[in-house]
Amino acid sequence: MDIAKLTIKEITTHIENSDAERRKELIEILKMDTRSAVQNLLIKLSKKEDRDRKEIERLEIMKSFEYQYIKRGARYIAGIDEVGRGPLAGPVYASAVILPIECVIKGINDSKKLSPQKRSLLYEEIKEKAVCYSTGYCDEKTIDEVNILKATFKAMKQAVEGLSIKPDVLLIDAVKIPDVDIFQVPIIKGDAKSFSIAAASIVAKVERDTVMDKYHELFPHYNFISNKGYGTQDHIDAIKKHGPCNIHRRSFIGSFV
Template identity: 45%
Template sequence: MEHKSIAQVKELFETSEITEEMLNTLSSDKRKGVQQLVRTYLKKQRARQEAEKMFVSMTRYEQSGYAQNYELIAGVDEAGRGPLAGPVVAAAVILPSDFKLIGLTDSKLLKHSERVTFYKQIKQRAISYGISLVSNEKIDELNILQATKHAMYHALKQLHPQPDYVLLDAIQLEKLQYPSKSIIKGDQKSISIAAASILAKVTRDQLMNKIGKEYPQYQFSSNMGYGTKQHIDMLKKHGATPYHRRSFAPVRDAVSRSLGGD
């Protein structure tokens, strides 16, 4: 292929199915530009293979469930337990047994653009999904753990059909009516939990972006309600918004100061 220009070889890598014979021929091409293209291609192939292996590994809990004759396996996860403002959001999702989405993992490990792309694909391809949020007022009333569980139960109730087995990310739901398994770092070990984490995270980010337009000084669209230095500084300067969790210490302290407390 030495008669092809570097630009033509690049287009070949981008638009064609590269066979082993073609790759061997290109690997023997002495031009530095071609060698760089070959190295880049091989690196991407290795990354793809690793992602394939990771995806297969992340199906082991689902496969174990299918082997026990469970057919509708739901993954459940949340977003927003730690922030000082905004709701906590939970999602539940049942994926088809042949579901495949290479690169799927814990939403926190993905770029924003990847999360949004996966969010759309998961919603389109899921057997069923449910998304539930609990407001900051309810969080203050119940405490964050109970509010999270409340959101998870409601997300599960939205599933039609209902699951016969549930995978949870490091939490116990004592009132479930079906068998379940709690997995430490489940959003990195189960595709169902990872899918739920993406639905919850993207939904919550959309809500925080909307709130951020109402209170731009807090920069909710970038900090998502978490206690960054800038966020804490704005709390000290302006006090709490209606979306802040007053049961959380930094917010409680800011409210106390604004009321003239110690």
């Protein structure tokens, strides 16, 4: 292949379709190409490689808890996180995710720091690369009956029990789950510190948001597609105007109705 005869578009495509070793070889060849467009492409590639390197370093730091317990003999480590403790309406969700330690998912982070579009893309990648994952939930009626903390624990327990492989260690955002006989490690702000917990936060967030979008079609007055059940001013105003709907948590909205 004569690089000098290729267009910039063809060169870019060829590099993107090459493995890491071949990519390095091509970059060395391109350094001898005097075309300004090629040199600009090399600058862009260099910046991208730098970003990728920094991202891999960030992910390795996020795996520090996982590495700690793998060194102690753990094989399967599950990250657990919940979403939906604070809203005035809808269920609370919790997800459990086991990922291979060598797994690379660029961009993974606390779900709250990600755009809906980025969360959706990562959600699909997590499902594809996970050893296994599971989600549990408790609806608004259960939340009202037992309180939100107990409902959250129940959803978390469902998620753990739904895993097709029993984990050796549970890394959990901030809490320990009662009545679960697996070694548990609560991590404050774990969704930003642990690779596995961050993955669980994304799965739980995307799946709950999908449910709330469907509820918006049934109860459009409350704008669930935007607020996801949280207590935004437009949501509170809608409750005052229209009263609660079937999925509102009565124990949360007493001061509004």
